[in-house]
Amino acid sequence: MPFSDQPPGATVQPCPLASPVPVYWVEIELIGEDDSPIPWEAYELRLPDGQCVPGFLDDQGFARFDNLASAQPCEVRFPNLDKDAWEKLETRAAKASS
Structure with missing residues (x-):
């Protein structure tokens, strides 16, 4: 990508300042009835754009996804758990700190 589209010797034009794009994140934490991870x-995490991101929680029952462009709701599934064996405790939009 060229630095400028101006021909050599042309008057320099200021670059417009782009507004920073807000970045959001999602965290998943799975704990048992005894509050142990x-x-x-x-x-499976379904993002607002419909993309499905499968994975495994870490050794603390935790996963985090950074750099999401939207604060729209995501859907989380635990395909190996009975749907009646877990419940959602908290949901909120979170903006990443810069």
Whole structure:
């Protein structure tokens, strides 16, 4: 990508300042009834654009996704758990700190 589209010797024009794009994140934490983390559980995260991101929680029952461009709701599934075996505790939009 060229630095400028101006021909050599042309008057320099100021670059417009782009507004920073807000960046958001999603965290998933799975804990048992005894408040202990449930590690390595498979999950599926469906992003607002419809993209499905499968993965496994870490050794603390935790996963985080950074650099999301939207604060729209995401859907989380734990495909190996009975749907009646877990419940959503908290949901909120979170803006990443710069």
